[in-house]
Amino acid sequence: MESIKNRYAIVGVGESERSKNSGTTPLHLALDAARAALNDAGLKAKDIDGFMSYSENDSCTSHQLATYLGVRPKYVKDILGGGSSTEMLIADAVGLIESGQLNTVLIYRSMNGRSGVRMGGGGWNVNMLQTAIEGGSFIIPYGAGSPAQWFGLFATRHMHETGLTQEHLGHVCLAFYEHAQRNPKAYFHGKPLTMDEYLKTPYLSYPFKKHDFCLESDEANAIIVTSAERAEGCKSRPVYIMGLSARQCVSHAHYWNDLTEVAADYVAPEVYKMAGVKPEDIDVASIYDCYSWVVLRQLEAYGFAPRGEVGNFVAEGNLRIGGKLPSNTAGGMLSEGYTHGMNNVLEIVRQVRHEYKGTDRQVENCEIGICTGWAGPDMAGAMILRN
Amino acid sequence: MEYQKPIPLKTQDNSPYWDGADRHELILQKCNCCHQYSHPPGPSCAKCGSSELSWESQGSDINGKVYSYIVSYRPFLPGFQDDLPLVIAIVELDMLPQVKLIGNILHCSPEEIEMGMPVKMVWKDIMDDRSIPQWIQV
Ligand SMILES: [Zn+2]
Numbered sequence: 045m046e047s048i049k050n051r052y053a054i055v056g057v058g059e060s061e062r063s064k065n066s067g068t069t070p071l072h073l074a075l076d077a078a079r080a081a082l083n084d085a086g087l088k089a090k091d092i093d094g095f096m097s098y099s100e101n102d103s104c105t106s107h108q109l110a111t112y113l114g115v116r117p118k119y120v121k122d123i124l125g126g127g128s129s130t131e132m133l134i135a136d137a138v139g140l141i142e143s144g145q146l147n148t149v150l151i152y153r154s155m156n157g158r159s160g161v162r163m164g165g166g167g168w169n170v171n172m173l174q175t176a177i178e179g180g181s182f183i184i185p186y187g188a189g190s191p192a193q194w195f196g197l198f199a200t201r202h203m204h205e206t207g208l209t210q211e212h213l214g215h216v217c218l219a220f221y222e223h224a225q226r227n228p229k230a231y232f233h234g235k236p237l238t239m240d241e242y243l244k245t246p247y248l249s250y251p252f253k254k255h256d257f258c259l260e261s262d263e264a265n266a267i268i269v270t271s272a273e274r275a276e277g278c279k280s281r282p283v284y285i286m287g288l289s290a291r292q293c294v295s296h297a298h299y300w301n302d303l304t305e306v307a308a309d310y311v312a313p314e315v316y317k318m319a320g321v322k323p324e325d326i327d328v329a330s331i332y333d334c335y336s337w338v339v340l341r342q343l344e345a346y347g348f349a350p351r352g353e354v355g356n357f358v359a360e361g362n363l364r365i366g367g368k369l370p371s372n373t374a375g376g377m378l379s380e381g382y383t384h385g386m387n388n389v390l391e392i393v394r395q396v397r398h399e400y401k402g403t404d405r406q407v408e409n410c411e412i413g414i415c416t417g418w419a420g421p422d423m424a425g426a427m428i429l430r431n
Numbered sequence: 432m433e434y435q436k437p438i439p440l441k442t443q444d445n446s447p448y449w450d451g452a453d454r455h456e457l458i459l460q461k462c463n464c465c466h467q468y469s470h471p472p473g474p475s476c477a478k479c480g481s482s483e484l485s486w487e488s489q490g491s492d493i494n495g496k497v498y499s500y501i502v503s504y505r506p507f508l509p510g511f512q513d514d515l516p517l518v519i520a521i522v523e524l525d526m527l528p529q530v531k532l533i534g535n536i537l538h539c540s541p542e543e544i545e546m547g548m549p550v551k552m553v554w555k556d557i558m559d560d561r562s563i564p565q566w567i568q569v
């Protein structure tokens with residue numbers, strides 16, 4: 045297979061309403077998001093011959109979504125997954141289009157993430173958790189049942205080794221909350237955050253305070269991927285995929301042995317190589333942000349600042365619009381909404397299209413963007429997009 | 432009083448570890464092929480894929496150092512509501528630094544805990560026939 049650089053594009057993005065209590069099903073939300081993405085692309089539902097989604101058993105199926113859009117597609121696929129799944133499914137879509145099996149694929153994530161199944165825990169059966177999580181019986185009996193605690197164990201060690209401080213975590217939150225104030229659809233729109241308030245807020249699970257956690261929301265997002273040729277026929281301005289690297293495991297298979305190594309360290313060189321760009325060529329970013337700290341570790345992995353200097357990089361305001369790497373410019377999962385990373389994909393597409401031109405939300409002269417996924421130390425995905 | 436926290440589930444792949452814990456003995460899984468320890472244990476070696484595994488007793492007198500930690504101020508699981516703030520740590524074993532175990536540092540305040548802190552394994556009897564390894568400051 046030849047390089048796929050610039051030969052595939054995202055031609056449509058759309059979302060449902062976002063709330064803490066949708067009062068409806070993931071299928072209704074998915075239909076809303078899919079119709080919005082189709083409308084954005086100027087495509088009809090019947091133009092889609094592949095439907096894909098990821099979930100944690102908290103969604104509708106691709107088959108259902110296609111059915112109620114009135115489509116009988118060639119291909120449906122539903123995977124179990126969270127962070128980095130968007131990038132992985134885009135890679136799958138590209139492969140299926142490249143091999144001539146499909147023309148245009150719609151990928152969605154739909155969830156009642158607040159009113160339905162909550163990732164943040166609560167209501168889980170502890171014995172189910174012990175068996176569902178790899179090595180679960182070695183953590184659950186010790187009270188470690190929340191991703192906040194697992195990521196925290198990585199965070200404190202990384203902070204210890206590299207000199208990252210609580211303020212540095214706070215700078216990530218501040219930047220994203222600031223972006224949310226420009227986004228009327230962000231969940232924390234109207235809720236600005238100061239460093240003083242951040243530092244005074246009590247810990248939920250040290251080193252994380254409530255602002256360091258992603259929020260939980262009810263919403264669906266959808267994106268449409270097709271070939272560059274077909275993209276030319278679409279209504280929207282295509283955003284071309286320059287580089288794409290899907291999941292890759294780290295060299296050790298168990299989480300707790302080596303906290304210095306994360307899958308993003310392996311994905312980064314691949315995605316830059318395929319795209320033929322360097323970190324300094326990136327104008328805008330969406331960095332997976334289930335917790336503030338994972339942003340810092342990914343900035344290190346993707347080469348935006350050397351290990352040990354990531355804290356200064358964020359303290360200088362570089363994640364803000366106007367900084368060196370405006371990131372999560374809609375507020376990210378910390379303050380906009382939470383669909384396991386897909387809302388961040390929508391935002392990077394809109395930035396690279398210059399959809400906010402003329403407003404204070406638009407990153408000036410942004411031609412190249414990066415979007416990173418993170419599902420924990422063991423899985424990562426990333427793509428580089430251009431106008 | 433009945434133990435309210437989750438009790439380690441013994442499975443096909445981990446029972447020698449937890450059976451050992453019940454006897455106040457640390458039993459680790461080791462790969463006969465690449466000679467690395469596998470913790471947590473699994474159906475085969477996660478480092479090389481070999482299914483040639485054995486179990487090795489490390490005895491009852493186990494010391495280690497805090498490799499990482501967090502402090503929970505909320506009970507994220509049932510049964511921990513009276514233990515807050517709860518220190519959850521990754522402990523690197525002194526004799527086998529490549530092996531790290533997750534546990535609680537008991538009777539340790541958030542002000543006391545720090546990276547590298549020496550700790551000692553203690554065996555907490557949670558039911559008549561069940562015990563789990565925990566840690567205290569040395
Ligand atoms: Zn009809």
Ligand SMILES: [Zn+2]
Nearest residue numbers: 462465476479
């Ligand atoms: Zn082995």
